[in-house]
Amino acid sequence: MSPPIAPAGWSRWLVPPAALSVHLSIGQAYAWSVFKPPLESALGLSGTQSALPFQLGIVMLGLSAAFGGTLVERHGPRWAMTVALVCFSSGFLLSALGAYTEQYWLIVLGYGFVGGIGLGIGYISPVSTLIKWFPDRPGMATGIAIMGFGGGALIASPWSAQMLESFGTGSSGIALAFLVHGLTYAVFMLLGVLLVRVPRGAARADAAAAARGGVQVxxxxxxxxxxxxxxxxxxxxxxxxxxxxxxxxxxxxxxxxxxxxxxxxxxxxxxxxxxxxxxxxxxxxxxxxxxxxxxxxxxxxxxxxxxxxxxxxxxxxxxxxxxxxxxxxxxxxxxxxxxxxxxxxxxxxxxxxxxxxxxxxxxxxxxxxxxxxxxxxxxxxxxxxxxxxxxxxxxxxxxxxxxxxxxxxxxxxxxxxxxxxxxxxxxxxxxxxxxxxx
Amino acid sequence: MSSDGSQIPPVPSGRRALIAFTWLWVGLPLAYGLYELVRKATQLFTG
CATH class of the missing domain: 1.20.1250.20 (MFS general substrate transporter like domains)
Structure with a gap:
């Protein structure tokens, strides 16, 4: 997938919402604790066991951001956001299957491993693009996106709690909540995938900067x-x-x-x-x-x-x-x-x-x-x-x-x-x- | 739109509507989260 180039007249103010749609979604990770007590009672888990999907997710975030960064640069933000969407949402869908069949390992694999890859790739997906669109205010631009990661937990925490209250805290209620999370986040993140564009001539600008003796490492x-x-x-x-x-x-x-x-x-x-x-x-x-x-x-x-x-x-x-x-x-x-x-x-x-x-x-x-x-x-x-x-x-x-x-x-x-x-x-x-x- | 922000041509009206829609798309859930946060934070002073 080649990086999507912005058509003439494309506004740079369309890029922060694209970034936010991804960061507000993956920021859900910090609201995992909402699922802990229901999982513990429904599947007979200890506190340490119920924390495993979150812990693995954060480890995978670090690893995929560190090792996937070059791929993100090569294929562009749309590719990265698509990978983040697929991994993060299918992580929830696998978890729904795990909760429904009471196979906890599927929740660990789904939310922690697969979803964690989505966290890491999603986290870094808009950074480079935002900086290229806002060379005059890079701090503000990346600040908006990274604020979204913090905002994601604020949204997910009450939303997930209300959902569990409606669906019940048994294994089928948790499964349904995971399913709704997976589908909703897929739709929400899709905006970012469709909207993100790299500025015209961004690569040329990098090359020109290098030719002028500007820093490019x-x-x-x-x-x-x-x-x-x-x-x-x-x-x-x-x-x-x-x-x-x-x-x-x-x-x-x-x-x-x-x-x-x-x-x-x-x-x-x-x-x-x-x-x-x-x-x-x-x-x-x-x-x-x-x-x-x-x-x-x-x-x-x-x-x-x-x-x-x-x-x-x-x-x-x-x-x-x-x-x-x-x-x-x-x-x-x-x-x-x-x-x-x-x-x-x-x-x-x-x-x-x-x-x-x-x-x-x-x-x-x-x-x-x-x-x-x-x-x-x-x-x-x-x-x-x-x-x-x-x-x-x-x-x-x-x-x-x-x-x-x-x-x-x-x-x-x-x-x-x-x-x-x-x-x-x-x-x-x-x-x-x-x-x-x- | 120039990426260095030095020359900013006028934004077409259709694009302005798209900008408004996309900011609402992300802004509304965030406003809900902030509302819930403020409700909880006031407990520090009332709880």
Whole structure:
């Protein structure tokens, strides 16, 4: 499938909805927890077992984004969105069959493995195209799409819960819910497949940029540069710090104020978690757009430097002021979202637009690593502190110190980022060759 | 439409309708999600 070229007069404002239709769908992954209790009671699963489809899905997201990025660049966004649609929807259909026949392995295979490939390819599918359509505002453009990934869970969580309430939480009710999810997401994502276009002369523009001596680095070349790995450390540190709060948000706010005159109820803690999701989403579009004005390096200085200060404020004064605790946590979560959304534009600045989607796919392995690292640090330390007889905010003090340390490491890595050396640039094509590419 | 945004020709009216439709397509579900989020988030102050 050759990349779909935009006809004359095609508006670039048609491309963000195409990207959003994919990202709002695959963002459903973060609402998997809605299916956990019904699956556990219907199929007799443990909590660990019912988390398997989600965990495998996230692993497959990282792997398919890392290894499928070059294919996405070669075949274009329509091919990638079609693969994402087919994998993500058929993952649900396989899961429906698994739930109906009470074969749990089919749900793990369907949602986790097949659907997970859809997550990874879908996540990177619009990045390169958006950057090419919005060279003046790449941060805003990719911020819109990546905000959609956060928005997907907001939509799916109440929608799936209502569906299970209507269909029932037995195996046939779950099967029907999976079936409706698969079909609805297929129709919803189809808009993206039909709508997405690459700008006319995008490849020619890449070739011309290379000929002018502009930065254009291949995905294979990028991973051989220190800049890629410095950015990997930056993203990993920022995501780990965000997950550190996100992972235990509800118990954390409850523990912090358990011994005060105004303890936090379970309902209020759920409200806090929802507010964090809003900050995460707002940060994706807000901070990423800000990076177009102040520059990517400065934006990451804010994420990592101010993020460390926010963590220090929570650690030092968090248990004495609820508004301060909530405000600092919201800022950290907005930086978490912003860090994700600003990464593609930072990559574009460093490596050019030539294979930025594929490079972004490889960078997402930092997310997979942080996804393991963040919860591990916070949970392991909280458990050890509890065993040592500590309680309240003391359960988290050491975790916060580690998070500050990680953010400082990320800050230093960001400071070390320099323009990519010319030896990594792809050679400019010969004049005849440059004229042939569309 | 030039990809560098330097020369922006007027958008035909049919295309404007398509732009409105596509933004509604993604905007309406997102608005539903945000509404549910705000409902839940207010529990922090009332719960």
């Amino acid at each position: 291949s995905a294979r070349g990028a991973v051989r540069t220190p800049q890629f790995w410095l950015l990997w450390i930056v993203l990993c540190a920022n995501v780990t710090a965000g997950i550190g709060i996100l992972e235990k948000a509800a118990p954390m706010i409850t523990d912090f104020f358990a011994e005060t005159s105004a303890p936090v109820s379970a309902t209020a803690a759920a409200g806090f978690v929802a507010l964090l999701s809003a900050a995460n989403m707002a940060g994706r579009i807000g901070w990423s757009s800000t990076s177009d004005l102040i520059g990517r390096k400065n934006m990451y200085r804010v994420y990592l430097g101010v993020g460390a200060v926010m963590y220090a404020l929570i650690a030092l004064f968090g248990d004495s002021s609820k508004p301060l605790f909530v405000l600092c946590a919201l800022v950290v979560l907005s930086f978490y979202g912003g860090g994700f959304a600003t990464a593609p534009a930072y990559l574009k600045d460093l490596f050019g637009t030539y294979q930025v989607g594929a490079i972004h796919g490889r960078l997402l392995t930092a997310w997979s690593t942080a996804g393991v690292l963040g919860p591990l640090i916070v949970n392991w330390i909280a458990d050890r502190q509890e065993e040592a007889g500590r309680h309240g905010s003391a359960l988290y003090g050491l975790s916060f110190v580690i998070m500050i340390g990680l953010l400082v490491v990320g800050f230093v890595a960001n400071e070390l980022v320099r323009p990519v050396h010319a030896r990594h640039h792809v050679p400019a094509p010969a004049p005849k060759e440059a004229a042939d590419v569309v």
